Amino acid sequence: MSQVRVRFAPSPTGFFHIGSARTALFNWLYARHTGGVFILRIEDTDKERNSDEFLRLIYDSMRWLGLDWDEGPNPDGPGDRGAFGPYRQSQRADIYQAHLKKLLEAGRAYEKDGAIWFKLLGERYEVFDEHRKKTVTKVKSPPVVIDDQIRGKVERMEDEDFVIFRSDGNPVFHFVNVVDDITMKVTHIIRGEDHLSNTSKHVRLYEGLGAKCPVFAHIPLILKSPEMGQGKMSKRDKGALIEEYQQRDFLPSALVNYLALLGWNGGDDREKMPLAEIVKLFDLPGVNQSNAKFDVKKLAHMNMAYLLELPADKFEQLARDYLAKQKVTAALATEAAYFRDVMQLSQPKIKAIDELPAYTAYFWSDDYPVDDKARAKAVGKGDPKSRLGELIAAMTTADFSSDGAIEETIKHLATAQTLGFGDYQAVARIAVTGTNTGPSITSIFRVLGRERTLARLKRFLASL
RNA sequence: GCCCUCAUCGUCUAUCGGUUAGGACAGGAGAUUCUCAAUCUUCAAAGCGGGGUUCGAUUCCCCGUGGGGGCACCA
Known part of the structure; x- marks a missing residue:
């Protein structure tokens, strides 16, 4: 069988959150497990909402988590790595135009109201949609059957033509996503379950473009923890952003271990595992089907466990960096041996690095708070x-x-x-x-x- | 409203028809100890409801119920 090629395709329209990180991680793990290729593709077609700041955040978060990409943009400058670029959708306009031309010539796309629509195959009929309060044109066609690696066979009716280029001339997500996956030769699409309903559109596009469908694997979503409320975890929820854990100097290895366990297990009771072990065990059949609630406490415990076994010099360096970031200058001014002594006392006692300033305050100055x-x-x-x-x-x-x-x-x-x-x-x-x-x-x-x-x-x- | 999907302790999960339903986090109790943690021991805690199939269902099927997602000229 040919080499596995998977991709993570975020859009730089907001903060990088836990859900995205886990999707990236599962793709990365699958690539590493199979000896395949992990591609990072930036879906920045929405010019209104894109920002360089958010793009930077994607690169930083990925690198902090240790999710290195084999193909994708070069985060440190211009250019890409990989032979199927460019890897930013904003630079792929001509590729989309070429594929549109193909559809147009094949009679599988047409213009209406200034937009370009994808034409489904089958007999057409009009029907009044009560919910949308308007008459719509439906197409009689057999249901799309998706053979999902995690969900099994999923059937869904795709019975309306849909827009692939907006009237402003820009292609929509469904179209660019499929064109990119085809041209980047993606073999497995591992993504959140929120895309499961979209997949029938994608399958029709693959067919329309004369391409073979990749393997689909829709992973469960991460929901808010009970304290956060109900529903899917969103960027607004406290504790939902990767950036937050990075700033608090959580250990990325702990976060990765925790995230891997959210919706996947290696088949036994082990939870805390070295990354190499997770890579070895990770496979699509081991992924669960049900959504998981995010548990900050369990993550904190994982972080503590990793912190505890960190070599003393690593802990010391991490502490020094954090104290510098927090501008605890008195701590940094102390003698090396003294600093080391304090850290040796602290490492076994704290759960997270960000407890350090309060935990050690009295070591740095005679003027410390009194409870x-x-x-x-x-x-x-x-x-x-x-x-x-x-x-x-x-x-x-x-x-x-x-x-x-x-x-x-x-x-x-x-x-x-x-x-x-x-x-x-x-x-x-x-x-x-x-x-x-x-x-x-x-x-x-x-x-x-x-x-x-x-x-x-x-x-x-x-x-x- | 329509479509898709999921369902085991509070939470993450194991079980692939026969188990005292196991582990982890959180919670309770105890041990240890100079406090607080850590650690160790220990307790409590679950198969959503109803029908089938079967000698036997948490496990397979159906119907409810509940959760989640999708139905855009957002991604």
């Missing part, structure tokens, strides 16, 4: 003044070289006062971090060092 509720709670029980006093005394001479040493010192102190470690931990934590959450108090002491730890403990004691 009043946590403060009241920590100070409200026992004898915080005495505990702080004892702690200051003990820490003045303590060994700060390891967590264990600090822990020993505090435990020793606690035993001497017939108290527990916790009696010191709570008040120490609020004193040096301003919060009641975070890494272990011993490691916070160690990383902050004796000077800062003592200064903060004293400052807090004085405020009581």
Whole structure:
């Protein structure tokens, strides 16, 4: 069998969202699985709504997700890669004209009301359409049968001629889509189920143009999560844009893994899988038929799982970039070793990189926010003044070289006062971090060092 | 309104006629522990309804119901 050629064909008329990303991913996975070709085609025939900004966003999002294309526009400059270009519809006008000419000559297209219509084969009759409140011309023809790789056989009646060139001279989606797929030799069309009803038109166009139909595979749609409401996920929904996850520095590998699982499974219970494994297992029969609701929580969990196993130096770099982006300059100004220590404490504790600025604030400056509720709670029980006093005394001479040493010192102190470690931990934590959450108090002491730890403990004691 | 499509825990899903209906996220409880996470153990949680077919249906068929999509000189 000849090589698989699939395409992802977005139009730069809006933000790049989760649904588009998943369609792109499934096409990419199928190409990689079969050793085929993945084509990126830009459907920018709608001049009114196109923008370069959105085009840029498509390139950026695709590259961020790691969905590299074998053929398509060159995102970094003019020109294309691939032998079947150009890959932007706005540059293919002559190709559409040539195909239109073919249809015209074959008597399969005609002009009416300034537009050009595709002519279906069969006996014509007039009927009044109640819903549209007008008389329409119908054509008697056998139903179109689509043999869909995911849906099975789908029958649909296509019984009205339809416009292929608007009166302004521009071709419509159905026409350019089919012409491009023919001329780019696309073998498998993997796209959202929202196109299933259009497919009968496309099949007729293939026939009209004397081309063989590709294999169709209509994948289920991604719906809003229950919190978002009802219906198909749209660009307006919160959490629907790829850009958002990119800005929050989610790990693309986690997002890709999550997206792959939305409507597909590899046949067993495994969910978290390396991309290579997904590529190996991915196939069209493994794709579900029912729509899936997007679950932000599960995505967050996936991201955490990937974050946890990230090599420390990668995490550190990611953190540095994010903190720079968020203009947390105090963090970037710290010594490399100190920065690394803080990151080592943070990596196992946070779920996403964007928690980092708040999670680590007290490491960068002595002027950090204090959680009043946590403060009241920590100070409200026992004898915080005495505990702080004892702690200051003990820490003045303590060994700060390891967590264990600090822990020993505090435990020793606690035993001497017939108290527990916790009696010191709570008040120490609020004193040096301003919060009641975070890494272990011993490691916070160690990383902050004796000077800062003592200064903060004293400052807090004085405020009581 | 017409056409297409889908239907298992709250959510994502496994099961390809015979299972104590499994896993994951979220939720509850517990363990661990210096807090919070993580981790481990554990609990609760599902076959939309009605007809068939069959010795036997979550699984196959039909009818409802419900969800989703499409019906443009948008893509």
